[in-house]
Amino acid sequence: MRGLVPRTWHRPLERGSNAVGPPLGTVRCMENRELGSLVVSALGLGCLGMTGGYGPAEADRCAAAIRRAVDLGVSLVDTADFYGGGANEELVGRAVRGIRDRVVLATRGGARSRVPGGPPVVLDGTPTYLHRACDASLRRLGVDHVDLYYLARVDPDVPVAESVGALAELVAAGKVRHIGLSEAAPADVRGAHAVHPITAVESEYSLWERGVREEVLPALRELGIGFVAHTPLGKGFLSAALRSPADFAEGDHRRNHPRLRGENFHHNRALLAPLEAIAAREGRSPSQIALAWLLAQGEDVVPIPGSRRAEHVEENAAATGIRLSPADVAQLAVAFAAERVRGSRHRVSR
Structure with missing residues (x-):
């Protein structure tokens, strides 16, 4: 497998390590990344789907x-108070009981x-309300x-400085140890950061949704703010496991x-061909290659795939050990260019 060297990992690696990871199925820890001053695992865990939204789930x-995930070195666990009407936070709370010191717990309010x-x-x-x-x-x-x-979303009826002032309290x-913003525009990020240091901004980012690259990411990098990528597998579509709309329960x-x-x-299913081809060549899954592509976009980017x-x-965690070649990164970027993807990104109504 070109560029992939099997190795046993025994401890987290510090940012900047150029080690490569083990084959699928190997139990290991993972490298860390920095969200502002907060150190987290290079890959987090999104918990939205654990309480509905994607069909029934077993608690x-x-x-x-x-x-x-925590056993594998995943420290960032992401939930929200509106997931499942609060049931998601309850589930996460039960799951991390006894291992709280190994978890960077993220949640949100304001929506x-x-x-x-x-x-x-x-x-x-x-x-x-935020308090x-x-x-x-x-x-x-x-x-x-x-x-x-x-702050789950910037409320257009409340100055962002006022909301962030409450979070600072x-x-x-x-x-609260660190403050973040979700789906925030650069102007709102700057206004918030002037009130209290913002550690991270979370927005959608994946092979087929790259709107944050034009303005959001440059602003965050200027300010030293980390980026958390939600929906990094395109709601599971980039796993290539879905064959038709009938697959949804x-x-x-x-x-x-x-x-x-x-x-x-x-139409969008046909776009997966290059992703599937690279995955087959490397003996990896399409999900792993899609996550590896996102991890290659910068050491300040932390994807949080839902599982x-x-x-x-285990499959997703192993993606942190994959180093794609520059040619593969470029090929995938072209394959999922915005003009080739059909259908709008789901946006929150305001």
Whole structure:
């Protein structure tokens, strides 16, 4: 396998290491990356799908997936108070009990969904609500603080400086260690950072969704803010496991995603051919190659793929040991150029 050297890893590697990782299935730790002043694993774990949204999920199996991720060196565990109407935080809290010191726990407040597992469409960035939301999250998680607390969305009716000022008060109270923003524009990031240091911004970023590269990432790098990439596998589409829209179960919100419906699905499915070819050549899965591509976009980029099964956690974790060649990185970028992808990215209604 070109460029991939099997090796047993026994400890986390510091940022800047150029070691390569083991083959699929090897249990190992992983290198760390820096989100501002916060050190986290190079790959995190997104927990959205563990309480609906992608169809029914078994709580015990999801909790086992979280613990398996931590065993593999995944430290960043990402949830939100609006996932499953709070049930997601409760599940995460149970899963990390006893291993809290090994977890960088991230959650967010300032938005609510109208239905469990749905998008955060009701925004409230007022200080009163944010204080109340944080306290509720701490209760559900069963912890006395969270390591990274995001403003879930910038509320257009509340100055971002006012919202971040409330989050700064939570830091001063010891309830929050670091502040983040989710899906924030560069102007809002700058305004927030002027009030209190912002550690990370989380937005969608993947092979087929690269809008943050033009303005968001340059602004973050200028300010020394890290980037957390949610939906790095395109809601599972980049795994190449989905063959038709009929593969989505009842209750799976992806059935209504613009890129995953009807002819758009089949057009976009054809774009996966180069990804599948590279994966086959390297003896890896398409998911691993897609994550390796994203990891290659900068050491300040930390993807948080969602997984509900331990075996998928293991597969994704192994992606951190893959070093794609510059030619492969460039080929995949062209294959998934924005003009080739059909269907809009799902956006939050405001």
